[in-house]
């Protein structure tokens with residue numbers, strides 16, 4: 001495995017990355033940008049270097065872009081790349097199923113903790129996120145996010161100031177997050193680190 005910041009590209013050997021590198025351009029991604037499905041946008045496929053869900057960039061950062069025609073050619077040529085993309089699709093599918101169950105059974109505060117932990121894992125303790133955006137990402141009303149964030153701040157779990165959340169107490173946050181956080185991490189591990197794709 002390589003040290004590439006994109007989860008799929010990190011699975012690739014250095015040989016494969018070296019073959020892809022001449023075709024990859026690093027492009028900036030704005031928070032909230034909608035790219036369409038990763039790997040399928042026309043005319044470019046993107047491999048984000050930071051957090052995004054199926055369609056939305058969660059925290060601004062960069063991506064490696066490649067023309068779709070070139071990507072298709074490389075997929076045909078390199079089985080390792082094909083397998084990496086399939087694994088990532090399996091992870092996204094598991095994540096979507098998990099999210100449905102979570103929405104039905106857990107409180108806004110539990111979901112907020114879970115989601116902040118996931119962002120924390122991906123980008124560190126300082127998260128440039130507005131309440132509107134968080135509300136959109138976890139699928140609840142902005143006022144619900146505001147209430148939950150106030151409580152978390154009063155309890156010393158976060159500092160929320162001018163659109164930036166700083167996670168102050170990760171351990172306490174883990175104890176309050178719904179268990180879906182661990183499920184997602186396990187699914188991610190299973191999907192991305194499996195030896196072979198069935």
Ligand SMILES: [Zn+2]
Nearest residue numbers: 102106178180
């Ligand atoms: Zn949940």
